[in-house]
Amino acid sequence: xxxxxxxxxxxxxxxxxxxxxxxxxxxxxxxxxxxxxxxxxxxxxxxxxxxxxxxxxxxxxxxxxxxxxxxxxxxxxxxxxxxxxxxxxxxxxxxxxxxxxxxxxxxxxxxxxxxxxxxxxxxxxxxxxxxxxxxxxxxxxxxxxxxxxxxxxxxxxxxxxxxxxxxxxxxxxxxxxxxxxxxxxxxxxxxxxxxxxxxxxxxxxxxxxxxxxxxxxxxxxxxxxxxxxxxxxxxxxxxxxxxxxxxxxxxxxxxxxxxxxxxxxxxxxxxxxxxxxxxxxxxxxxxxxxxxxxxxxxxxxxxxxxxxxxxxxxxxxxxxxxxxxxxxxxxxxxxxxxxxxxxxxxxxxxxxxxxxxxxxxxxxxxxxxxxxxxxxxxxxxxxxxxxxxxxxxxxxxxxxxxxxxxxxxxx
Numbered sequence: 001x002x003x004x005x006x007x008x009x010x011x012x013x014x015x016x017x018x019x020x021x022x023x024x025x026x027x028x029x030x031x032x033x034x035x036x037x038x039x040x041x042x043x044x045x046x047x048x049x050x051x052x053x054x055x056x057x058x059x060x061x062x063x064x065x066x067x068x069x070x071x072x073x074x075x076x077x078x079x080x081x082x083x084x085x086x087x088x089x090x091x092x093x094x095x096x097x098x099x100x101x102x103x104x105x106x107x108x109x110x111x112x113x114x115x116x117x118x119x120x121x122x123x124x125x126x127x128x129x130x131x132x133x134x135x136x137x138x139x140x141x142x143x144x145x146x147x148x149x150x151x152x153x154x155x156x157x158x159x160x161x162x163x164x165x166x167x168x169x170x171x172x173x174x175x176x177x178x179x180x181x182x183x184x185x186x187x188x189x190x191x192x193x194x195x196x197x198x199x200x201x202x203x204x205x206x207x208x209x210x211x212x213x214x215x216x217x218x219x220x221x222x223x224x225x226x227x228x229x230x231x232x233x234x235x236x237x238x239x240x241x242x243x244x245x246x247x248x249x250x251x252x253x254x255x256x257x258x259x260x261x262x263x264x265x266x267x268x269x270x271x272x273x274x275x276x277x278x279x280x281x282x283x284x285x286x287x288x289x290x291x292x293x294x295x296x297x298x299x300x301x302x303x304x305x306x307x308x309x310x311x312x313x314x315x316x317x318x319x320x321x322x323x324x325x326x327x328x329x330x331x332x333x334x335x336x337x338x339x340x341x342x343x344x345x346x347x348x349x350x351x352x353x354x355x356x357x358x359x360x361x362x363x364x365x366x367x368x369x370x371x372x373x374x375x376x377x378x379x380x381x382x383x384x385x386x387x388x389x390x391x392x393x394x395x396x397x398x399x400x401x402x403x404x405x406x407x408x409x410x411x
Contacts, residue, residue: 111243230317
């Protein structure tokens with residue numbers, strides 16, 4: 001039996017009601033579930049909080065290895081069983097995933113810590129990759145080979161190769177024959193020798209796992225400065241930042257520029273809860289977003305991402321040099337997001353050109369006034385003087401050469 005949620009607002013309730021054995025959802029849903037859990041836990045009593053954080057540290061240390069079938073030692077096994085009784089089991093039940101055998105996510109990159117969290121509490125979360133044109137999926141993570149930074153290996157009968165521009169090409173018996181009555185569109189994606197052009201950029205690593213970086217059209221290059229010529233994948237950077245529960249949306253720029261700068265939307269519920277626990281007063285989203293304490297919180301997130309990027313041989317040059325926190329939430333009604341909540345990077349660059357100029361011009365603050373549309377159809381404006389901060393970047397860490405893993409074929 002296949003079940004779908006009634007709406008995005010009822011996902012948690014529907015999960016508990018259905019009790020699925022196989023679960024499919026995009027990373028955004030897993031992010032939302034985790035954020036709601038963490039908010040509720042911070043509001044719990046002191047004893048429950050300490051117990052939760054203690055056993056979650058145990059789960060994060062040994063849970064993923066246990067899920068992959070690796071030995072974790074007798075002492076850790078006892079601690080994990082106790083944690084499963086007191087924390088992980090009730091948590092899976094609260095998430096509606098007590099009966100889940102395998103949970104799949106696809107559609108965009110998932111944060112490594114988010115991926116690790118679900119696997120650490122006993123939920124067999126995996127990633128897959130494909131599209132309608134490829135008969136749903138072409139790559140899948142085998143048991144004991146689930147990794148946050150890849151989408152798995154090609155399945156039987158599927159061939160994958162990487163073009164000179166970094167685009168992922170697929171060949172398999174399950175490919176589309178043609179688009180209905182649209183030969184022009186068919187010719188654009190299907191070559192004469194049977195390779196399907198995915199429009200995604202990526203590479204196959206030394207273990208044969210496919211790693212997606214971004215859409216081909218969005219991948220750019222840093223120009224000038226210490227990272228001249230380095231690859232820049234905006235969505236990859238944005239997704240790594242959006243893993244943090246305090247960050248809701250990110251817009252990254254850097255193509256053709258000498259450094260990467262980002263504009264950030266805080267998650268109002270998560271940061272509001274964080275501020276209230278610290279007795280930090282605020283008068284609304286705009287006021288909260290510009291608090292020095294909030295900027296420090298976001299800066300720590302940015303610098304953690306930079307440290308992570310520094311060990312990525314391809315994307316070490318994409319580290320974020322400067323950032324600001326926007327004075328309003330990006331909204332589809334204001335044209336800043338698509339109806340599927342994807343950022344319209346080009347539109348935002350034009351609408352907030354004064355902020356982009358300030359980021360790259362070395363300013364430490366910038367006044368902005370923005371027209372907004374309310375749910376009832378009325379229009380108004382929101383204005384603020386936004387603070388602009390620098391972030392610490394890290395020297396690239398040398399990694400093993402992966403140039404030999406550009407092409408792979410499923411066994």
